[in-house]
Amino acid sequence: MLSYELFYARWHIPNTLSVFLAWVAAVTFAFFTNKFIVFRVKGTENRHNIIEELLYFYFCRAASGVLDIIIMFITVSLLGWNHTLWKFISNLVMGVCNYLAGRLFIFAKK
Numbered sequence: 596m597l598s599y600e601l602f603y604a605r606w607h608i609p610n611t612l613s614v615f616l617a618w619v620a621a622v623t624f625a626f627f628t629n630k631f632i633v634f635r636v637k638g639t640e641n642r643h644n645i646i647e648e649l650l651y652f653y654f655c656r657a658a659s660g661v662l663d664i665i666i667m668f669i670t671v672s673l674l675g676w677n678h679t680l681w682k683f684i685s686n687l688v689m690g691v692c693n694y695l696a697g698r699l700f701i702f703a704k705k
Contacts, residue, residue, distance in 0.1 A: 599682050610678070614667045618660040626652045629697050655696040659689040 598620045602613035626649055663685050670681040 596679075596682055596686060600679065603678060610672045611664055611668055614664050615660070618656075618663060622653060622656045622660070625656070625693070633697070651700075652697075655700060656693060659692045659696075662692070663689050 596617075599613055599617035602608045602616050603610055608616070629652075630645075630648065666685040666688070667678075667681060670676045670685075671678045
């Protein structure tokens, strides 16, 4: 939310582009925190496995990123509703989707 707020409210970057830029920053950060802290995945630290997991992580997160852009476009760009409130709501929806994808697909115990 902080990166979105900086892009949109502080630097006046258009809403949809701000959502996308914040998504890229968040997904990059989230991969490493999810892998090593949330799901505590061990034994896949070689470069090939990390790249494979990272690509799969981005692919799964792309679906929630598109959902985020759609929610924010409709509520902020079209309807003019409060951008901070709707970014929070969108993050909650995405958080649930992303957690389930991580638990069930990306970092599932093999």
